Amino acid sequence: MKTDVLDVIGETGLQHAAAVNAALAANDRVKFLFSLLQMALSHAAHPDQPAAGLRRERLAAGVEDASLDAVVAGARRAGPRVAIPSARAVLARVAAEMRLMAAPVLAGPQGDEFAARLEALLAEMPQAADDLVDPAAIAAMTQAGRRGEDSLHQLVMDLHRALNAMQAALARETLDGAAVYGLDDERDRARVRAFMAGVNRTAPLKFDHPGLATTATRSGERLVIQNDIGTTDAHVIVVHVEGLVAEVTYTDVHAERLAFLQSLFDRFPVSWTGTDTRLAAGLAEGAPFHMTVGRLEATDEAGLLAWLDVLGSRLVFLIDWNRARKALRPFLRGPARVDVLRWAADEELGHRGFLELGGPRLIYDAIEAAAGSAMHFGDRLCDVLGDAAAEAFVRFVLRTASEGLRARRSQRLIRDRIRAELQTHFSNEGRRLLGRASDHAGLVFEIATLVRDGIAAVGAGEGGFDRLARRARRFEHDADEILAELREAVRRRSDHAAVLRLTESADDAADQLEEAAFLLELLAGLDPAGRVIDRLTALADLLVEGAQEWIKALGHAGSIGTEGGGPLHEDADDFLVAIDRVLALEHAADDAERALRHAAVQHAQHFRQLHLYSEIGRALEEAADALKRSGLITRDVVLGNAMPV
Structure with missing residues (x-):
C-alpha cells in the first residue's frame, strides 16, 4: 500500500x-x-x-x-x-x-x-x-x-x-480540494492553492478513473504535499517546499513512465537525481519500484507558484500512461508512442478519453470501417500509412476522444469522426501516390523534349550532346527514384498496386527515351542526312505530344470522384479524351517509325548511320508503346472504379 x-x-x-x-x-x-x-x-x-x-x-x-x-x-x-x-x-x-x-x-x-x-x-x-x-x-x-x-x-x-x-x-480543512492540516501561514496556503489549481485544471481528463487525492501539511520547516496520482500502490508523488526550493520525490513501478514525467518539465530548470530502485514490503512479494528526486530552485515566489501549478497539472497524464503506451503499440513505433503521449500532455488533452472509449478497439473499428483491403492481419498502421500520417491520425484520435467526451458528445459521433478522418488519410495517400505518378510523367516529358531538341541540334550541326545525354540520365534517375518510392508504398498498401503498374509501364518510356538521347550523341558525329532527320523529328514530336497527354490524363484521373457530378462529369470526360489521344499518338508513332526506316534505308550514308537511325526510331516507338500501355491500365482502373483516390 x-x-x-x-x-x-x-x-x-x-x-x-x-x-x-x-x-x-x-x-x-x-x-x-x-x-x-x-x-x-x-x-x-x-x-x-x-x-x-x-x-x-x-x-x-x-x-x-x-x-x-x-x-x-x-x-x-x-x-x-x-x-x-x-x-x-x-x-x-x-x-x-x-x-x-x-x-x-x-x-x-x-x-x-x-x-x-x-x-x-x-x-x-x-x-x-x-x-x-x-x-x-x-x-x-x-x-x-x-x-x-x-x-x-x-x-x-x-x-x-x-x-x-x-x-x-485529521483534515480540519479542505483547501481547493486538498485535505490540509497544520499549515503554518498564508504562504503555505498560497502554495497549496497553486498546486491544486494545476490539479483541478486537468483532473477532468481522468474521466471516471479514481485518483489525484491530495493531502498537505507542515513538517518542521517544510511544507509537504502528497498526491496519490492513481490506485497503484507504488505510484506516489511527494513535494517538499522550503523557502524557494521545491523538491519532488516520485515513485513508480514503470521506469519508462518515470522518464516521461521528467520530460514534462523540460522548460523548467529542474535537476533530477539518478533513478533509484527500492523494495516495499507492503507490495506484492516485496516488489521493486523506481524513485527519482527533482529539485527546483525558484528565483522568486511567482516562479515557485508557477512551477507548483504546472506540476499539479501534469499528474493526470501519468494515470494509465503505461496502459495507453501499450494500447498504441499496434499503430505506432516505440518512440512515436511516447511522442504522442507527450504531445497529448502538452496540449492538455491526455489519453484517458481514448482509453475510456475502448483504447485500441476504437482505432481497430475505424480501420475495419475505412481501410477495406488496404490493411491485412498483422499490418501496423504506421507501416501502411507511413509514420508521419499514422502519428497525425493517432493525435486526432486522442484529441477527438478527449474533447468529445468532455463536451458530452455521443460516442457514436466521436467514433464516426474518427472513421471519417481515417478514410481521409487513406484517400489522401492514394492521391499523393497518383501525384507522384504525375511527377514521373513530368520527367518523361522532360526527357522527350530533350530528345526532340537534340534531334534538331543534330540536324543543325550543333554540339553539346554530352550535356543533353547527362541531363537525360539525371531525369531518368529521378524517375527511377519515384518508382522505388511507389514500390515501397505498395509494399505497405497493396491496394495502390494500380498506381505502381501504370508508373512501371511509363518508366519503360523513360528508359527508352534516355537510350535515344544516348544514341543521338553517337549520331551527332556522323554527318546525318537531312531527310532522315526530318522523319526523326516528326517521330520525336509525337513522343512529346504523347507525354503531354499522359500528364493531362493523370491530372484528370486524380480529380475524378472528388466533386459532384455523374461518372462522366468534366474531369472524367477530359481524362478519356487525353487517354484517347495517347492511344492515337501511339498509332501515329508506328507509322512515323516505318517512314523513318524507309528514309534511313534510302539516305543513310553507311551502315553505322543506318544502325543508329534504326535504333533511335525503335527506342522512340517503344517509348510510345509504353505510354499506350500505361494509358490502357489507367483507363481500365478508372472505368472499373478501382482507382484508390
Missing part, C-alpha cells in the same frame, strides 16, 4: 493521512466486490434474465481487473450451491481489502474491539473450493442488519463511520 512506499522513501509526516485515504479506497472496492457476489447469486437464480454489467461500478471503485466483468454472466447453479467464476479469488480479495480498510482503525483507541470482530468474521468466510459457494453464506456475509447478527457488511459500515471521523479530525 502507499503507506509502505512513504515509509521506504522516508516520508512519515503523511503516513497516517495516507493510511486513512487508502482505507477509504478499500471501502469502495469491498462494496463493489459485495455487489459482484450478490449479482452473481441473482443471475444464477434467474439465468433467463440478462446478466447485469458492473464494469462502470468496477472502474468507479478503482478495481482494474477486467476479468471480473465476466463473473456475473458466468454464474450457474450447481445443485444446492452456486458456481461463480473466480469466487475463491474474489473472496480472498475481500479479506485483503477488509484488512487494508481496518488498518488505521485498528491502530486507534477502538482497535481491540474492531480487531476481534474482523478476525472472527474473516474466519467465517466461505472457502469457495473449486469456486463453489453456499448462497446462504454469501448472503449472510454481504447483508447488514439481519436480526442483530454481525456480518462483514455490518463491519464495513462501522469501519466506514470510524474512518470518516478520523478523516474529519
